[in-house]
Each structure stands twice: as C-alpha cells, then as structure tokens.
Amino acid sequence: MVRLLILLSCLFSVTTYAASWSPAAPITNSSPAYKEVSVSSIPTTGQFIATWTATNDSNYPTYSIYTPGSGWSNPARISNSPSSIVLYNVLTSVNPTTGVVLAAWGDMTDSNPPIYSFYTPSSGWGAIGTIPGISGDYDADVSLSFIPTTGGFIATWTDNNTFFPYFSIYTPGMGWSTSAQISGTFTNYFNVFTSVNPATGTILATWGDGNPPYYPTYSFYNGSTWSAPLPITTSSTVRFYDVNSSFNSVTGQFLAMWGDDSTGLPTYSFYTAGSGWSPIATLSDSSGVAGDIINSVDPLTGQILATWSDYNNHNYPTYALYTPGSGWSSVATISTSFPAYSDVITSFDPITSQFFGTWADTNNNNYPTYSSLFLPFPPPSGLKGVQKKNNFAIVSELFNSLTWQNDPGATSYQIYRNGILIATLDGNATSYEDHDQPRKKQTYSVIAVHASGASTAATVVVGGK
Amino acid sequence: MGGWIWILIIGSGAQCMYADTCSNVDTADKPKQEVEELVPVEAEYSQEAAPIENDCDSKDCVFCPDPIAVCSVKQHPLLEVKAGYFFFTQQDMRRVYNQGGIDLQLCGSYPVYKLLHVYGSVEYLERSGKSIGGHQKTSIWEIPISAGLRPVFPIGDHVEYYLTLGPRYFFVHAHNRSSYVSKKMEANGCGAFANTGFLFIIGKYFTVDLFGEYSYKRLHFHTGKEGASGHTVQVGGLTFGGGLGYSF
Numbered sequence: 001m002v003r004l005l006i007l008l009s010c011l012f013s014v015t016t017y018a019a020s021w022s023p024a025a026p027i028t029n030s031s032p033a034y035k036e037v038s039v040s041s042i043p044t045t046g047q048f049i050a051t052w053t054a055t056n057d058s059n060y061p062t063y064s065i066y067t068p069g070s071g072w073s074n075p076a077r078i079s080n081s082p083s084s085i086v087l088y089n090v091l092t093s094v095n096p097t098t099g100v101v102l103a104a105w106g107d108m109t110d111s112n113p114p115i116y117s118f119y120t121p122s123s124g125w126g127a128i129g130t131i132p133g134i135s136g137d138y139d140a141d142v143s144l145s146f147i148p149t150t151g152g153f154i155a156t157w158t159d160n161n162t163f164f165p166y167f168s169i170y171t172p173g174m175g176w177s178t179s180a181q182i183s184g185t186f187t188n189y190f191n192v193f194t195s196v197n198p199a200t201g202t203i204l205a206t207w208g209d210g211n212p213p214y215y216p217t218y219s220f221y222n223g224s225t226w227s228a229p230l231p232i233t234t235s236s237t238v239r240f241y242d243v244n245s246s247f248n249s250v251t252g253q254f255l256a257m258w259g260d261d262s263t264g265l266p267t268y269s270f271y272t273a274g275s276g277w278s279p280i281a282t283l284s285d286s287s288g289v290a291g292d293i294i295n296s297v298d299p300l301t302g303q304i305l306a307t308w309s310d311y312n313n314h315n316y317p318t319y320a321l322y323t324p325g326s327g328w329s330s331v332a333t334i335s336t337s338f339p340a341y342s343d344v345i346t347s348f349d350p351i352t353s354q355f356f357g358t359w360a361d362t363n364n365n366n367y368p369t370y371s372s373l374f375l376p377f378p379p380p381s382g383l384k385g386v387q388k389k390n391n392f393a394i395v396s397e398l399f400n401s402l403t404w405q406n407d408p409g410a411t412s413y414q415i416y417r418n419g420i421l422i423a424t425l426d427g428n429a430t431s432y433e434d435h436d437q438p439r440k441k442q443t444y445s446v447i448a449v450h451a452s453g454a455s456t457a458a459t460v461v462v463g464g465k
Numbered sequence: 466m467g468g469w470i471w472i473l474i475i476g477s478g479a480q481c482m483y484a485d486t487c488s489n490v491d492t493a494d495k496p497k498q499e500v501e502e503l504v505p506v507e508a509e510y511s512q513e514a515a516p517i518e519n520d521c522d523s524k525d526c527v528f529c530p531d532p533i534a535v536c537s538v539k540q541h542p543l544l545e546v547k548a549g550y551f552f553f554t555q556q557d558m559r560r561v562y563n564q565g566g567i568d569l570q571l572c573g574s575y576p577v578y579k580l581l582h583v584y585g586s587v588e589y590l591e592r593s594g595k596s597i598g599g600h601q602k603t604s605i606w607e608i609p610i611s612a613g614l615r616p617v618f619p620i621g622d623h624v625e626y627y628l629t630l631g632p633r634y635f636f637v638h639a640h641n642r643s644s645y646v647s648k649k650m651e652a653n654g655c656g657a658f659a660n661t662g663f664l665f666i667i668g669k670y671f672t673v674d675l676f677g678e679y680s681y682k683r684l685h686f687h688t689g690k691e692g693a694s695g696h697t698v699q700v701g702g703l704t705f706g707g708g709l710g711y712s713f
Contacts, residue, residue: 390599393561394639394686395646397693399599435645436692 020374024317024335026361027064027368031075032056035342036141036291037358037368040092041349044099045121048347048356051078051090051103052368061090061105063119064368068352068452072370078103078117079128093144093153102153102170104131104142113168113179114142114157131155131168133179145194149201154221156182156192156205163187163210167194167221186210186217186229189238191292195245195254204254204271206245208238216243216258218271232269233280237261242292250302251324257306259289266293266308266320266331283320284331288312291342296355298348301378305355307334307344315339317359317371338369351409352452353377377455380404380413380446385462390435399435400462402444406430407455410448416457418443440464540576540617542713543664545674547572549706551590554679555699562592562605568704574615574629582615584629590704602642607700609680610634611658623666633658635682637700646693656682656701664710672710679703 027037027050034053041048046068054062054075061078078084087108094101101119113133118126142157152171159166165182182192187210194205203221208214215231216238232243236258243258254271266283283306290309297304304322309315310333317334334344340359348355354374361369382405390397402415406428415423415432423432427449434444441464445457551568553559572586591606613631620626636653662676680701688695 388598390601390643390645391557391561391597392599392601392603392639392641392643392646393555393557393597393696394605394650394652394698395641395688395690395693395695396596397599397645397690399645436690438692 021319021334021357022372022374024338024361024369024371026364027066027072027358027370028075029364029367030056031062031368032366033341033360033368034059034086034089034366035360036089036345037360037370038089038091038345039347039356039358039370040094040101041347041356042094042099042101042121043096043349043351046349046351047121048349049092049094049101049119050356050358050368050370051092052360053086053089053105055366059085059087059108061086061103061117063090063103063125066356066370075368078119078125081128083107084115084117084128088140091142091144093146095146095151095153097151102144104144104155106140106142106157111161113166114155116142116155116170116176129176131176131179133166133168141191143191143193145196145203147196147201147203148198154194154196154203156194158188158190158192158207163189165192165205165207167192167205182219182221182226183217183229188217189214189241191242193242193244195247197247197254198249204245204247204256206232206243206256208241208243208258214238214261216256216269218243218245218256232256232271232277236267236280244292244294246295246297246304248297248302248304248324249299255295255304255322257293257295259291259293259308264288264311266306268293268306283328286312287318287331290315290340294343294345296346296348298350298353298355298375300350300353301375303375305346305348305357305373307346307357309340309342309344309359315341315362317344317357319344319357319373321373334371334373335369337363338371339363340369341366351450353409353450354452374453377407377409377448377450377453379456379458380407380410380448381458383444383446383458383460385444385460387437387439387463397436398439398463399433400437400442400444402432402434402446402460402462404430404446404458407448407450409450410455411451412449414447414449414454416445416447419445437463540580540582542575543573543582543672543710544713545572545574545672545708545710546570547674547676547706547708549676549678549704551592551702551704553592553699553702555702557597557696558698558700558702560594560597561603562594564594565592565604567591568706570708572611572708580617580619582617582627584611584613584615584631586611596641596643599643599645601645603639605637605639607638608636609658610636611680613658617664620663625664625666626661627664628659628661630659631657633680633682633701635680635684635700637684639686645690647688647690650686650688650695652684652686652700654682654684656680658701660704666712670712672712674708674710675706676708677703677705 031054037052048066051063064072087106090105104116113131117128156167168179188207189210192207209217214237219229220227245256257268260267270278288311290311293308295306302324307319310318317340321329338361344359346357358370360366410427413425445459448455547570549568568590570588574582574584588609593604611633615629618626639650658680660678665673685697686695
C-alpha cells in the first residue's frame, strides 16, 4: 500500500503539468484584422510573430512579435510601400535554425504573383519583392513551408485567372524559382497548403478540387516534379475552403484535414508511405468547421493540434489534440468569449513547448487574439538504469546508475526514487548515481524541467535479483 | 623439492664464510683483524697439495661436507634495512590497489644454534588505487611485525641462502576518498609469513640481501556506514626486494 501511495504521488507530480489553454487575450486593441491572423514561432529567440491585414490601415501588412516576459509589441507595418497592400491574408514561415521569417501575401494593386518579405531578428523586415512568374496571376492567400533539406521555402497559391494551384521554391543564394503550376488539370477554390517531410524534403500539397464534387486533392513534390494529383478520398468533399496538412516526424505520417462539404464535420486522413491514405474519419459529430482546420505538430512528441472555428457553437475557437498511440482528444473550445472570424492558425515553439493560436475576434472588432497551449515536455529520452558495485575490496556499496540523453531545453533535472525527490541536477546533466542502495528493485523517475514547465517523467526500474 | 636438493648440492661444494674458527689452520684464538691476513685455506691447500685433516667436529664448524675443504662457519648477528615492491595476492585487492607498493623493513637476526637464527622485523608498506565500479581513490598501508626462525645455508665464501618462517602481526589502515563508504578503516590480527633470499657478503661487516617474501592473513573490515558492507580479505602478499645489512 505504501508503495502504491508513493507511485501515485509520483504520478501526481507529473500530471501537475497537464495541458491547458491560457485565457484568450487581444494581441492588440488598435489594429483589426481582415480575416485570419497568422502566427509562427521563432525558435531561435523563443518569440512568436503574428501577421495580419490591418483593415484600419488601408490593408497594409502588419505584424507584432511576442517576446516571453514582455508580451506583444505594438503593431507595425511590414512594408510602407503601396505595392504591399494585401488582398487577403499575410502568412509566415520560419527557418528554425536562423530565425529568419518569410512573409508572403497576394497584393491588391496588381495581378502579379505573390509579394514577399524576409524578416531577420537583427535587422527587421527587408524590402518587399515579387515572386517571379507570368503576368496576370491573381492570388489570394499564399501558403508557405520551410524546407529543412535546403534551408529554403516553398510558396503555394491559387492563380485566380486559371484557378490552378501554383508554386515557387526559394533556395538560399538562388532566390525564387519561376512560378509554375502544380497541376494543370485539378483546379482549386482558395488556397494550397503544403507540408514537408524534413528527412527527405518531400513536399505534400493539398487543396480542395475546384471542380465538382470538390474532392480533397493532393500531389507530392520530389524536388523536381509533382506527382499527378489524385483525390485523398472519394467519400468526402471539401467544404468551400482548404485542405490543410502537416507532417509528423514521430509517426512518419502526413495528416490532411478539412471540413466536409456535406456535414461540416472536421474530417481527416493520415498518409503513410507504402500504404497511402487511411479511411477518412471525423473528430466530432457536432462541431462544424467554419473555414479551415489548421494543424501543427510538436516534433518532439508527435502531438498534433487541430484548430478551427466552430460554426455550430458561436464560432468559438475549437481544438482537438492528437497523441501518437492514444489518438485524438475530445473536441473542446479554446475560448467561449472570443469567437473567431474564420480560421484559427497555430504554431508550436519547441523551446517553450507551447502552441500559440491566433484568430480575429469577431466580438471585439476583429482584433487579433491569441491563446497559448502549454504541453508537458516529453520525458528525457534514453533513460537507462543499472545497479553497480563500488568495490574498495575491503568494503563495498551498491549504487544505482542512471543515464539519459541530454534535453537541450532543460534547465534542470529532477530525480525521484520510488516517487520521492532525491536530487535536482543542472540542465547539462545526463547521468546520476544513487549510492548506498540495497539489492532490491526500485523505481526511478527523471523529469526535465524547462523554463516554462516540466516534462513528463521517464521511469526505469533498477536493482533486485 | 628439486630446488632444495639443488641448493644442498651447491652447498656441498661451498667454502667457509669465515676461516677464523677452523681448527685445522689453528686460527680459533686469533683476533678478527688477523684473520684478514690469512691466506685462504683453499689456496694454501692447492699450493702445497698436502692433505689436511678435516676437523669438522669443531663446535663452530657446522657445515663441512667437502672432505678436503677447511670448513668452518661462524654466524653473526645481522641488522638489515630492506626495501621492496609489495603486491597483494588476492585478486580484488590487487585490482583495487594497483598503484604504489613500496615496502620498507627493518630486520634483525641473531644466531642461536649453529646456522639457525632468530629473526624479527618491523615493516611498513603501502599501496593505492581506485575502487572498481566507482573509480574513487583509496589507499592502504600496513605495519607488519614479524618474528621467526631463520636457517642459513652458506653458498661459497660470500653468499648465504636463508629461509625464514614465523608469525606476523598485521596492522592495516585504509583511507577511502568516498562519502559512500567509511573513510577510515582499520583492522589487525596475526598471520604468518615466509621469506627467503640470498645474502652477499661485502667485506667484513656488510651484506647485500636479495629476498622474496610471502605473508598471509585474512582480516575482516567492519563499516558503520549504512548501505556499505565490509569484507574479509587477504591483507598479505608478495614482496620482492633487496637490503643492506650490517653484521656484528
């Protein structure tokens, strides 16, 4: 019974760090957004950058940066050039190694391909540029993804002259490739989202086919050519908008999500290499997707956050969390007082282990609004324990030796024996020895403590015959 | 057994260490200084080629197997300072204490009957090393005090072989640089030893000794540290070294 109580106390110490959303709050009360508010984490600084189209400022592209401890900066224009005025939204993507932010959008004043600008933490925004391409393109939102294998980016959008999906790839030192069609047969209604397998550089593009019956459609880019577009499924169609996707490095799967055209329910399918797309499923039988379902991934744990605006529940921002091995959590609201205009865009910061979700609050002049979801950090990986003998020949003692792999974000480690804290080590520690121990089985737990929370516990049983 | 036979064969051709007690050359009553001026009996014998009666019934001539040798041995008290290299014979002790090994001894022997000596010594030895598994520094020193009997077997004019056996008292002190076991540990008890070697006679008074020694005692070390357990170990071992002696 005592051992059971000890183990329960250990579990309690772990569940203290359970996930929960922070109260939603405005990013600003002075700069309303047009529709969506994009957000990206800057892992090099622990910051988040939010971008939107400021409707009270002639639709200039606008941004604000969240700094831990300081909050959001005052909104400011990305560019003062009249050529930069935005047609729809401003989306961003970040190089996690350099912290360089790429923002891109479709401009209102001409019919050229998308406009872009790079932000560096040291020098701010650079001059705007135009992705090279044929004249006459008319673009809405521009989706961006970072390509870890090249350090570049891919931009995708819909050419509203032809409604075919287009793309261009930015390669450091080479600039943008000339915009080209992903497909010349499958048209698109709004946007084309992409996600990247960081190990192979394979890019998945997904969109809702603009031709009836509006199947969710996909194509893979292998670095030189796109595969022939195909429906993800022929048993579901896309409701008005887009098909968002993400890649999960833990499971090795792509995930595509959309609002089903007939039911409005949040719908998804996993893609596994060699097996193809899984049968579609829904996250809820009652929550309706107002716009898109955005999903983003915690690359350490493989947890995926799906967010949308629930048109069946006052357009409240809504979410579900996928955990590998456990599946989806129940659907819940992020906030019941700050309804979203359309999409709820999210981004994960691995340093602070939290998602930021951003949207335009329709109850409050469409002011950009945010909330954060802290996830317990993953347990220290590779924990091993072994009982050893410290033999002085004339005397000896037994000690239990623990080793684990370094967690780069850890500021300290807590070591528990049978649920009792026995040591706190600095963040560089990767081993611990518990001396003068009996020759019997004991349970050790190691928790990595980060600046913004603690990990779940890794446990190992050591000792005994 | 073969080694002992070999030693006895060598000894059978041995010459006397000192000629001052051999009755056949009548030097028994001469002072020691004069003995130095005597012609070695073997040389004298070979030059004159005259038969010499063996007079090995003399009480001082205890080892005279050669019928033509003028043989008489007189044993004297000997005080020695010896140094050697010591190592434990028990595997765990040898693995832990794998550094150092100096062994210093002060010994004396006194002839009590013909070629038989009584022997006594005080010794200091130390070794150091690191614990197995924990890599923590540790050192150990011992003070063995020994007593014993030493038969001596002369080999030629300037060499003696000896063998010593007897009890040995061990006092052992260990210092562990660890907070996980007792830092200071001591134990003591009586065991036994045996040493053997060759004494080389240098001039009238000095000897050089080459020796080997084995000692044995199992001691238990107690620890009051919770979680640690004391062990019973063989604190003796082997020593090889040399010494410088003074013969009175």
